[in-house]
Structure formats: C-alpha cells, structure tokens
Amino acid sequence: MxxxxxxxxxxxxxxxxxxxxxxxxxxxxxxxxxxxxxxxxxxxxxxxxxxxxxxxxxxxxxxxxxxxxxxxxxxNAELEKIRTTIVELLFAEGNHYCPTCERSGNCDLQALAYRFNVLVSQFKQIFPTRNVDAKNPKILIDHNRCIQCKRCIRRMGGSGKPAWFSFKDRGHKVKVNIDHELTADFTDEMAQKAMDTCPVGAILKKEKGFDVPIGRRKYDTEPIGTEIEKEGAKL
Amino acid sequence: MSKPVVATTSLAGCFGCHMSLLDIDERILDLIELVEFNKSPIDDIKTFTKECDIGIIEGGCCNSENVHVLKEFRKHCKTLVVIGECGRTGGLPAMRNNNASITECLEEAYLNCVSVQANDEKIIPNDDELPMILDRVYPCNEVVKIDYFLPGCAPRADLIWNALVALVTGDEMNLPYEVVKYD
CATH class of the missing domain: 3.10.20.740 (Ubiquitin-like (UB roll))
Known part of the structure; x- marks a missing residue:
C-alpha cells in the first residue's frame, strides 16, 4: 500500500x-x-x-x-458555524427531551451541542409525532430520538448476515425498522452492541438505564473529542 | 446608584429552577447585597411595582395565564433570561406536543388516571376563572423575545450565579463546561 x-x-x-x-x-x-x-x-x-x-x-x-x-x-469560525447549525437542526427536527433520556450524559448529539456551547437552537422545534417500538424483549427503539444516521443499519447485520435494522418509508417519514423475527432471540451482548452503536438514545437496552450517576457520565466533565486531543498532545 | 431590580416567575415549570437558584447557598447573602427583588415567588410580590432590570423565567407556556405573565415580564423587564429546559425547549410539559391532544390530556388528568378517585360526575374543570390550556406547550422564545438562555434541568446553581453576577456587574459571562448541561 x-x-x-x-x-x-x-x-x-x-x-x-x-x-x-x-x-x-x-x-x-x-x-x-x-x-x-x-x-x-x-x-x-x-x-x-x-x-x-x-x-x-x-x-x-x-x-x-x-x-x-x-x-x-x-x-475555523465558518466550519464551527456549519457544525453548530447541523446540531441545532437535529435538535429541532426530533423530540429530544434530554432530562428524560436514559442516554443523557453519554449522548454524542448532546455532547456535540455541549462542545459547541449551544445554549438554544435557532430553529423552531417541529415536535413530530413518532412512536416507541418496544416489542423486542431486549431492546426498545424510540423513534423520537432517532437522527437517521444509519449506524445501526450499517453495523448490525448486513454484508452476508441478515439485516436486523433497515430504513422504512422515505423522505421526512423515513425511520429505522427492526426485524422482530430475526431479533427475537437477541442476546444481552447483541442488545448492548446495538445500544452502543446508536449515538443518541434511540436504541436502548431494556432493564438498564440511569445506572451511572450525574457527574460521572462520559461527557459530564470533558467535552467529546478530549481523548483524541489528549493523545495528540502526547505525540 | 440603586441596585438592579430582579423579577422571577415560574410558568409551566416545576419550581426546580427556583430551587436551584436557592442552591447558591450562602451566596444568597451576596445576592441580596447585589440586587433587589421585585415580583417573584421568593419574596411573594404578586404584581410588578416598578420597572425591572432582569426578568428570570422558568418554564414554557402551557396555558393563557403563562402567556399573559410572560408578556408582562417582557413589558416590565429590560433583559429576559430563560432558565431551564422547559422555558428553553418546552421541556417535559412539551411531551404532550407530539403525541397527545388536549382532550386526551384532560381526560387522562381528570377521568382516566389511576389516581383519580372522587370524580363520579366525570367533571373536567371548565370555569371562566381558570386559564385556558393551549393547543400545545410553547417554549418562551416562540412567544416573546428572550435575551439569554441558561440550559439545565435544573440549571446548575453555579451557572445561574455566574450568569446573574455577569449581568449585574457587566462582566463577561463565564460558562464552564461542567455547568452547561441539558439535564
């Protein structure tokens, strides 16, 4: 190479x-x-x-x-503005009630908003009507929080393996669909992997949540990306 | 020079942000030295008795009374500061925005909820004296112009303290990473 x-x-x-x-x-x-x-x-x-x-x-x-x-x-200032605007749009587009979310403090979208110091979104919230799919015995999907990043679709299953997650519908109605038959015998490890794959709180492992106290969660004290920057400082 | 005048109110909130304001501990003595309170649940002054410099708003608007109070604050306060998630985004009360109609909300609260015990006549309160519930919950900035937002549920006491001191003294606002949180 x-x-x-x-x-x-x-x-x-x-x-x-x-x-x-x-x-x-x-x-x-x-x-x-x-x-x-x-x-x-x-x-x-x-x-x-x-x-x-x-x-x-x-x-x-x-x-x-x-x-x-x-x-x-x-x-630079322009790139920071682009990124901040994207984060604000994502917050306005979904129903992101951080205080009620199990992923709060460990959420990548929230962490980016913290890093860019977003105090309020410049966009009016849409408050779309979306549902929660909790049929699977191990995980639940909260479509209110989904940002359609397709990480679950790309990482879980696929390339020869059966697709557990897929997109359903089109345009602004698009949502992540879970195959209930294929995922009926999901193990705890698979559920954990699915939850870790989701950057927000859209995929959650059942019977788990709020287990790390406020102040000790991933993004409570250090902004997202600090780990990478610390490695860079050592080089 | 007279002290800056501060007014506070809780709209569609839980008073948690006001609790957080009190959570500044002994600095509350410094606060009393710094500012004078006017209309506020803290001193129980019900109506504005003078023009204020800073208005602190907790909670969004879920009924006509909230809208009225918020507009009064805009009229009487030079600077409006929204504290907490409910005022900033609608917060928890806004969870009704995306999946429940007003009818469903009222029926759940007064007829169907498991804790409803003594409503045999199936009455949903509807008196002229009661404020009308709005079609949805509105964040404060959809009703009037808001100058500053302090996120948090509740906002950390240090965040409120830093912001308030900066506003009163005219210094730059110091918002450390640890205190700007959405939960």
Missing part, C-alpha cells in the same frame, strides 16, 4: 492511500467532530458534522479519501 503526505492544520502527516481524512486525523490526535461516522463501519457522510476545508472546499472528512499533498483545515 503506497503512502501519501497530507497537511492537516499546517502540519504534515503520512497516510496510507484509501484512508479517510477523519481516520488519519484521529490517529494523529486531531479531533474532527463526527456523528454518523463510527470507527470500523463503512462511512456514508450523511450528517456532515465532520465537514472540513479540504483543498479549499468544504467536504465531509469521513468520506473523503486522502490524496498526495492534500491540504486539510479541520476548524
């Missing part, structure tokens, strides 16, 4: 051809905010939170493969 040299925020790094910009940045301790992207899952670039300035153009860093002498700028 051939190597290329790319510049991220003025510093040069070597990367393998075919690697995505977001992964190269992560390995080198530079945090690019992501939401629909997950390490080890085929990227799709739908949420655009990872939008960076790549060779002068705004591109999704999770679906842009590196090329020789590529120049990437991961953060």
């Amino acid at each position: 051939s190597m290329v040299i790319i510049t991220i925020n003025g510093k040069e790094f070597s990367a393998k051809t075919g690697e995505m910009v977001v992964d190269v940045a992560r390995k080198n301790g530079i945090y690019i905010p992501t939401l629909c992207n997950m390490e080890g899952v085929i990227p799709q670039g739908s949420c655009r939170i990872c939008t960076c300035l790549i060779d002068g153009r705004t591109m999704a860093a999770c679906t842009t493969p590196v090329s020789h002498r590529m120049n990437v700028e991961t953060n």
Whole structure:
C-alpha cells in the first residue's frame, strides 16, 4: 500500500492511500467532530458534522479519501458555524427531551451541542409525532430520538448476515425498522452492541438505564473529542 | 446608584429552577447585597411595582395565564433570561406536543388516571376563572423575545450565579463546561 503526505492544520502527516481524512486525523490526535461516522463501519457522510476545508472546499472528512499533498483545515469560525447549525437542526427536527433520556450524559448529539456551547437552537422545534417500538424483549427503539444516521443499519447485520435494522418509508417519514423475527432471540451482548452503536438514545437496552450517576457520565466533565486531543498532545 | 431590580416567575415549570437558584447557598447573602427583588415567588410580590432590570423565567407556556405573565415580564423587564429546559425547549410539559391532544390530556388528568378517585360526575374543570390550556406547550422564545438562555434541568446553581453576577456587574459571562448541561 503506497503512502501519501497530507497537511492537516499546517502540519504534515503520512497516510496510507484509501484512508479517510477523519481516520488519519484521529490517529494523529486531531479531533474532527463526527456523528454518523463510527470507527470500523463503512462511512456514508450523511450528517456532515465532520465537514472540513479540504483543498479549499468544504467536504465531509469521513468520506473523503486522502490524496498526495492534500491540504486539510479541520476548524475555523465558518466550519464551527456549519457544525453548530447541523446540531441545532437535529435538535429541532426530533423530540429530544434530554432530562428524560436514559442516554443523557453519554449522548454524542448532546455532547456535540455541549462542545459547541449551544445554549438554544435557532430553529423552531417541529415536535413530530413518532412512536416507541418496544416489542423486542431486549431492546426498545424510540423513534423520537432517532437522527437517521444509519449506524445501526450499517453495523448490525448486513454484508452476508441478515439485516436486523433497515430504513422504512422515505423522505421526512423515513425511520429505522427492526426485524422482530430475526431479533427475537437477541442476546444481552447483541442488545448492548446495538445500544452502543446508536449515538443518541434511540436504541436502548431494556432493564438498564440511569445506572451511572450525574457527574460521572462520559461527557459530564470533558467535552467529546478530549481523548483524541489528549493523545495528540502526547505525540 | 440603586441596585438592579430582579423579577422571577415560574410558568409551566416545576419550581426546580427556583430551587436551584436557592442552591447558591450562602451566596444568597451576596445576592441580596447585589440586587433587589421585585415580583417573584421568593419574596411573594404578586404584581410588578416598578420597572425591572432582569426578568428570570422558568418554564414554557402551557396555558393563557403563562402567556399573559410572560408578556408582562417582557413589558416590565429590560433583559429576559430563560432558565431551564422547559422555558428553553418546552421541556417535559412539551411531551404532550407530539403525541397527545388536549382532550386526551384532560381526560387522562381528570377521568382516566389511576389516581383519580372522587370524580363520579366525570367533571373536567371548565370555569371562566381558570386559564385556558393551549393547543400545545410553547417554549418562551416562540412567544416573546428572550435575551439569554441558561440550559439545565435544573440549571446548575453555579451557572445561574455566574450568569446573574455577569449581568449585574457587566462582566463577561463565564460558562464552564461542567455547568452547561441539558439535564
């Protein structure tokens, strides 16, 4: 595999051809905010939170493969504004009642809002009518909180394995559908994996929740991406 | 120079944000030195007796009374600060917005709920004296212009304290990561 040299925020790094910009940045301790992207899952670039300035153009860093002498700028005032606007839109689009959510404090969408210091959404909330699917014995799906990132669809099942999750309907009515027959014998491990795959509180493992006290949850004291940035400081 | 005047109210909230305001502990003595309270449940002044500098609002609008009070606050206060999730996003009362009609809400509250015991005549209160319930719960910024928002359920006492002191002294608002939370 051939190597290329790319510049991220003025510093040069070597990367393998075919690697995505977001992964190269992560390995080198530079945090690019992501939401629909997950390490080890085929990227799709739908949420655009990872939008960076790549060779002068705004591109999704999770679906842009590196090329020789590529120049990437991961953060500036305009990019921060784009990202903040996306987070505000996602909050306005769904029914995100943080105080009632089991995922609060461990939620990626909420953590991004904290990182960007969103005090209020500039958009009027839609309050869409959505339901909760709790038929599965191990997990429940709360469509109110789903951001349609497709992480569950891409990570759970697929590529030869039966698809446990899939999209149903189209446009603004699109929602994640769970195959109740295939998931009837879901184990605790599979339920946990499904819950961990969801960046928000849309997929929850049953009989679990609020088990970590406020103050000790993932994003209570440090913003999302701090781990990556700490690694970067060591390099 | 006279002290800045502060008014507070709880609309469609649970008074948790006011509890959090009291949670500033002994700093409440400093607060009394810094500001004067006007209309507020804290001092039990029911109506505005003078123009205020800062209005602190807890809760969104779920009935006509809430809308009336909020508009009064906008009229009498130079700066309006919404504290808490209910005022900022509608919060928990707004959970009725997406899956229940007013009829369903009232029937659940007065007829069908398991804790309803002595309503044999199946009465849903409907007196002229009672405020009308709105079609849905409105965050405060959908009713009047709001100047500042402090998130949290309830907002951390330090967040309210920092914001209030900054507003009164004119210093820059210090919002540490640990205190800006949505829950």
